[in-house]
Amino acid sequence: MAFQLGLRPPLGKHFKNFNSSFFSGKPIGIRKLLAVRLCALAPKDAQKLVVEVKEKLEKECNSLPAGKNGKDDEELILWFLKDRRFSVEEAVSKLTKAIRWYHEFGVSELSEESVRSAAESGKAYVHDYLDVNSRPVQLVEASKHFPGKHDFREDEKLCVFLVEKALSKLPAGKEQILVIIDLRGFGTENADLRFLTFLFDVFYYYYPRRLSEVLFVDAPFIFQPIWQLAKPMLKSYASLVRFCSAEVARDEYFTDETVPANLRKR
CATH class of the missing domain: 3.40.525.10 (CRAL-TRIO lipid binding domain)
Structure with missing residues (x-):
């Protein structure tokens, strides 16, 4: 992807400060809606979605590794579900890429000595x-x-x-x-x-x-x-x-x- 270099006049010693928010840039109504959806999902409902994601990963991506950071890591699955607003399809898609990367990069093998x-x-x-x-x-x-x-x-x-x-x-x-x-x-x-x-x-x-x-x-x-x-x-x-x-x-x-x-x- 190519980007043009656009130089601007000096901004002084420091650049403008930015406020930090995971939902920055979204209209306030959408932020509230997402917050309500996250809070409204009961733990037992979340667990059902975790099981659903596990089953889809097992069925559609059987070659993915298991264990920590694997297709059956329920803590990891729940985290990606939260990230994807509890959309099973989106969570599966992002998890598939992430799990492959964890394995290929050798995340579990990293140590003080290796770096x-x-x-x-x-x-x-x-x-x-x-x-x-x-x-x-x-x-x-x-x-x-x-x-x-x-x-x-x-x-x-x-x-x-x-x-x-x-x-x-x-x-x-x-x-x-x-x-x-x-x-x-x-x-x-x-x-x-x-x-x-x-x-x-x-x-x-x-x-x-x-x-x-x-x-x-x-x-x-x-x-x-x-x-x-x-x-x-x-x-x-x-x-x-x-x-x-x-x-x-x-x-x-x-x-x-x-x-x-x-x-x-x-």
Whole structure:
């Protein structure tokens, strides 16, 4: 898909902030309708739909693997049903693609050791503490990322491993994580449109509704054309992005005790 590079006049030190919402961009009436539908579905009804999806996957996609992240993983099926507004057909379609990807990518085989090479750069990691909204935090320091230094597959593995690690830190009753991309010191040598779109694709296709918000911290003007190229490809997920300063990220999302080291006052 081709996109034209549309440069705009400077926007100042930071870009405009975006409000985050899974339903952003939809008319308020539709948001209410969807919310009512999600709340109105009784647990026993949801379980019936889970069984229906399992049966369809078994019948129509018998070759899909079973087990965790497989065709009989009821927790996974329920999550995709929620994502697809409890449409069995849509859930089956999206699950089929996701389950194949989990298996082919080798998600269950990822480990600290398997991603060590890319992780040693320090460019991406999961924070030790939750943010003020009790969300696990995945951090990316863009100035430490150099496309081509590692095989792209290694960077993909690190990304998915960290998503899995962040999700494993979810407190009871919480379902989404926060991603912070620190753009201080970012230069053309760090630009990687392919990886940025991969990150959002991972959340859209394989971890739907798991991404709460993405903070782009202190984005320099040089990042603007990259964002203009990426934004159309991210579609509705672009509404989850907020451009902010390090001070805002530090003060609004963490306490003095839990703020990440790279966001502390210098």
